[in-house]
Amino acid sequence: MIDLVKNLAAVNRRTKASVIRELLKLTNKPEIISFAGGLPDPKTFPAEIFSDIASDILKTKSSRALQYGPTEGLPEFQEQIIRMLREEEGIVIKPENVLVTTASQQALDLVGRAFIDLMDPIIVELPSYIGGLQAFNASGARMIGVRGDDNGLLADELEKKLHQLRDEEEHYKFVYVVPDFQNPSGVTLAEERRRKVVRLAEMYNVLVLEDSPYRAIRFEGKEPHMLFKLGRVGNTVSLFTFSKTLAPSLRLGFVVAHEAIIRRLSILKQSMDLCTSPLCQLMASEFLARGLYKPHVETLRRLYKVKKDAMLSALQRYMPEDEGITWTKPEGGLFLWVRLPEHMNADELFYEAVKENVAYVIGSAFHCDGTGHNTMRLNFSYPTVERIDEGIKRLAKVVKANLHRVKARPAAQAVR
Numbered sequence: 001m002i003d004l005v006k007n008l009a010a011v012n013r014r015t016k017a018s019v020i021r022e023l024l025k026l027t028n029k030p031e032i033i034s035f036a037g038g039l040p041d042p043k044t045f046p047a048e049i050f051s052d053i054a055s056d057i058l059k060t061k062s063s064r065a066l067q068y069g070p071t072e073g074l075p076e077f078q079e080q081i082i083r084m085l086r087e088e089e090g091i092v093i094k095p096e097n098v099l100v101t102t103a104s105q106q107a108l109d110l111v112g113r114a115f116i117d118l119m120d121p122i123i124v125e126l127p128s129y130i131g132g133l134q135a136f137n138a139s140g141a142r143m144i145g146v147r148g149d150d151n152g153l154l155a156d157e158l159e160k161k162l163h164q165l166r167d168e169e170e171h172y173k174f175v176y177v178v179p180d181f182q183n184p185s186g187v188t189l190a191e192e193r194r195r196k197v198v199r200l201a202e203m204y205n206v207l208v209l210e211d212s213p214y215r216a217i218r219f220e221g222k223e224p225h226m227l228f229k230l231g232r233v234g235n236t237v238s239l240f241t242f243s244k245t246l247a248p249s250l251r252l253g254f255v256v257a258h259e260a261i262i263r264r265l266s267i268l269k270q271s272m273d274l275c276t277s278p279l280c281q282l283m284a285s286e287f288l289a290r291g292l293y294k295p296h297v298e299t300l301r302r303l304y305k306v307k308k309d310a311m312l313s314a315l316q317r318y319m320p321e322d323e324g325i326t327w328t329k330p331e332g333g334l335f336l337w338v339r340l341p342e343h344m345n346a347d348e349l350f351y352e353a354v355k356e357n358v359a360y361v362i363g364s365a366f367h368c369d370g371t372g373h374n375t376m377r378l379n380f381s382y383p384t385v386e387r388i389d390e391g392i393k394r395l396a397k398v399v400k401a402n403l404h405r406v407k408a409r410p411a412a413q414a415v416r
Contacts, residue, residue, distance in 0.1 A: 032358045033391035038183065038244075038334055039319035039382040041307075043112075044300055045247050046292070053286045054279070061282060069278035071270050072157060072262070073100025073254070077281040080288040081254055091229050096259035099266055103274045104213055104253035109133050110265045110272075111237060111255075112139035115173045123161055123175040125153050127181045127337075127366030127375070131309040143368035148283060151329060152189030153177055153198040153205075162204045174207035174237075180215040181333025184366045184377035189329060198231035205282060210238040214333040216245050216297050219305035223332035229391055234258040242284060244334065245297055250280045293297075302333070304381050307388060311336065311380040314392035323403055327378075332382040337363070340374040340399065347373055349402055358394040 029211035057065050064074075072078070085091040101107040108131060116122065126132065126145035136143060144165075146157045158175065165172045175197065179189035179322045182323035189197070201208045210227040230239040255265060269275075287293060308330065315327055315338075325342040338360075339348055362366045363375025380388060 035378040068384040108135040185337040220331035301335030318396035
């Protein structure tokens with residue numbers, strides 16, 4: 001056997017295993033109630049409709065469905081994307097502004113490869129989506145975190161970071177944000193902050209990378225504008241996916257950006273997979289063309305709101321909020337965020353939780369600077385309402401036991 005470490009490429013050495021997926025191996029038991037994965041409820045998958053659509057496509061369009069396709073995406077799928085954005089977001093674009101990707105994770109990888117040189121600084125949220133952090137780390141980025149609150153990224157703090165980088169003549173590349181029902185926190189970037197982020201991007205000549213997997217899944221509240229709509233076309237790159245609304249296994253996403261950026265990303269994609277599955281594109285395109293997408297998403301919204309409300313209600317009943325424990329109250333998406341007192345460590349608590357047959361994702365995994373050890377992400381889209389209630393009860397039991405144990409230590413030391 002060769003010396004594998006010696007022979008690995010630098011990008012491979014930089015790429016780390018997902019903390020989430022490693023922890024999920026410990027929770028793959030039926031008795032564990034898991035709030036860990038970001039999984040859609042499988043009951044929402046339109047399996048029968050897809051079965052009919054796939055059958056029709058394979059009967060009438062098999063030569064295209066089973067063949068290679070254009071790297072940029074099939075024209076009919078691009079047209080459906082353009083129509084959807086025009087009707088839902090008031091955004092007017094051309095096919096040259098759209099690149100179909102093999103889900104949004106490929107889009108993150110493409111952006112990293114396109115813009116990041118080794119040790120280039122990029123700005124990310126604290127916390128931020130771990131899949132983005134992984135992709136940018138693999139490209140060799142130096143990630144600089146900017147904290148947020150329940151209204152999203154702190155735009156004033158972002159301005160300070162950008163000003164500092166410009167003064168130091170650093171070659172900073174982009175600001176990465178998940179503005180709608182953020183993964184992991186569930187918070188939404190407020191409208192006035194969005195406008196300031198766009199202004200700062202123009203002022204400091206930096207791209208904004210807008211990652212929007214959850215925007216369609218809004219249960220309540222007023223929808224702020226997309227960053228892409230607020231800014232100039234050349235300053236914002238927006239990423240989307242159908243994994244959270246249609247089905248993860250379709251592996252369908254898309255990028256919306258200036259045509260010069262799309263062209264560069266397309267060239268990189270050619271070297272990765274040539275094209276995204278034409279069969280999956282045709283299936284999704286037909287689903288959209290038949291007018292099935294909007295009512296399907298409405299069903300998702302109703303279901304996930306019930307589950308979100310169930311989790312908030314259970315947290316209110318079981319978790320000792322008066323002990324300095326807080327949580328976000330998302331208006332959409334799949335997740336909410338729990339903050340424990342500073343002296344508690346959710347990384348260590350995870351193993352205690354698994355013993356009680358409940359699981360979550362440790363918050364530190366979403367922090368590029370190693371902080372966030374007192375936080376956790378909870379998913380409400382996958383478990384049933386009944387399991388949400390029981391799981392939060394188990395989790396609260398673990399938190400209460402460890403909260404009191406930590407508090408007791410100083411007193412015991414003082415006696416000695």
